[in-house]
Amino acid sequence: MTSLGETIGAIRPVEPGPMTEARAYQDRLTKPSGSLGVLEDVAVRLAGIAGTCPPPLPVPAALAIFAADHGVHAQGVSPWPQEVTAQMVANFTAGGAVANAFAAEVGASVTVVDVGVAADLAPAPRLLARKVAYGTADLSQGPAMTREQATAALTAGIEVARDLVDAGGRCLVTGDMGIANTTASAALICAFTGRPAAGVTGRGTGVDDTTYEHKIEIVRRGLRANGITEAAAVPAGPDEALRVLAAVGGLEHAAIAGFVLGAAAARVPVILDGVIAGAAALVAGALAPDAIGYCLAGHRSAEPGHAVALAHLGLDPLVDLRLRLGEGTGGLLAHPLVSAAARVMHEVATFDSAGVADKGE
Numbered sequence: 494m495t496s497l498g499e500t501i502g503a504i505r506p507v508e509p510g511p512m513t514e515a516r517a518y519q520d521r522l523t524k525p526s527g528s529l530g531v532l533e534d535v536a537v538r539l540a541g542i543a544g545t546c547p548p549p550l551p552v553p554a555a556l557a558i559f560a561a562d563h564g565v566h567a568q569g570v571s572p573w574p575q576e577v578t579a580q581m582v583a584n585f586t587a588g589g590a591v592a593n594a595f596a597a598e599v600g601a602s603v604t605v606v607d608v609g610v611a612a613d614l615a616p617a618p619r620l621l622a623r624k625v626a627y628g629t630a631d632l633s634q635g636p637a638m639t640r641e642q643a644t645a646a647l648t649a650g651i652e653v654a655r656d657l658v659d660a661g662g663r664c665l666v667t668g669d670m671g672i673a674n675t676t677a678s679a680a681l682i683c684a685f686t687g688r689p690a691a692g693v694t695g696r697g698t699g700v701d702d703t704t705y706e707h708k709i710e711i712v713r714r715g716l717r718a719n720g721i722t723e724a725a726a727v728p729a730g731p732d733e734a735l736r737v738l739a740a741v742g743g744l745e746h747a748a749i750a751g752f753v754l755g756a757a758a759a760r761v762p763v764i765l766d767g768v769i770a771g772a773a774a775l776v777a778g779a780l781a782p783d784a785i786g787y788c789l790a791g792h793r794s795a796e797p798g799h800a801v802a803l804a805h806l807g808l809d810p811l812v813d814l815r816l817r818l819g820e821g822t823g824g825l826l827a828h829p830l831v832s833a834a835a836r837v838m839h840e841v842a843t844f845d846s847a848g849v850a851d852k853g854e
């Protein structure tokens with residue numbers, strides 16, 4: 494058992510020394526200075542995360558898909574039935590989802606974690622049974638979770654991160670599955686960024702105009718029901734962050750926040766997927782600000798709240814393919830870029846070693 498407090502206490506800022514060294518080393522490689530653009534920033538950050546220059550290759554990648562259901566589904570915020578969450582878990586464990594195809598493409602392992610699916614799931618290979626509850630309560634009526642439930646889900650995420658690193662994972666990737674979770678994501682992003690509901694709520698799996706207006710209203714109702722003022726101050730301190738997470742978050746948001754904290758404590762990079770991961774990273778950052786240094790934004794999803802969350806965290810997305818799926822799909826596709834950025838630091842010759850003339854002063 495690894496406690497939340499211990500994990501937060503173990504998180505150190507990324508190391509500036511190896512980052513400076515990495516920046517200088519980039520300039521000695523046989524390419525014009527700065528020519529690898531954002532990939533140079535990624536390599537520098539990987540050096541800070543590992544505390545060494547050159548940074549280790551972030552290979553292999555390990556994806557964890559955290560699955561849970563949402564009481565707010567009863568408000569008609571998603572066109573899909575709640576049973577799809579459990580059915581997709583079976584699809585992941587059978588290897589049939591998009592996340593499985595993308596994981597195979599980039600050589601990532603897939604672990605599925607039941608932190609709150611509203612059904613009893615049959616044991617399956619690659620499925621971890623960490624159910625905290627059979628879904629959350631309806632956030633539009635009051636708190637979605639108790640503090641104890643939120644803490645238990647955070648702890649599950651921490652432990653999954655630790656176990657994947659112990660098993661050899663050198664880059665973690667976040668994934669989610671939970672019908673109606675874009676509603677809880679919007680509520681979390683509102684609460685943690687102080688932005689109004691209309692600017693951060695998206696169409697999720699694809700709601701029509703009428704349902705979209707209703708979804709925004711449900712997000713507003715959720716904030717009000719939990720004493721959170723729309724477009725106002727953001728939670729101050731870890732205690733209030735935990736209260737807000739429990740009030741309007743989902744069990745998978747809590748677990749993904751824990752997963753981020755676990756990666757940071759283990760000094761391993763974690764690639765964030767879409768809007769659900771963005772919302773969870775806001776929670777992780779409010780619990781332990783230094784954890785965000787270990788996060789790389791895999792992509793920017795089509796959900797408007799995702800860009801808001803990333804801007805608040807100061808993270809630039811690596812790719813923008815207009816994905817709006819979740820499961821970890823966008824995070825997985827970014828992994829080869831992160832790996833390529835590190836490989837440059839190991840395999841590219843310097844001007845000196847290759848006998849290539851540097852540009853004149």
Ligand SMILES: Cc1cc2ncn([C@H]3O[C@H](COP(=O)(O)O)[C@@H](O)[C@H]3O)c2cc1C
Pocket residue numbers: 570571572573577581669670671672673674675676696697698699818819820
């Ligand atoms: C078949 C299917 C596969 C998915 N894989 C991820 N999601 C994504 O859609 C859901 C969130 O959207 P909303 O808030 O609109 O319900 C989450 O489960 C998310 O992971 C899926 C959704 C469906 C239907």
Ligand SMILES: O=C(O)c1cccnc1
Pocket residue numbers: 675696697698766767768769794795796799816817818819820
């Ligand atoms: O941004 C995402 O990851 C996303 C968008 C819509 C539905 N599910 C996930």
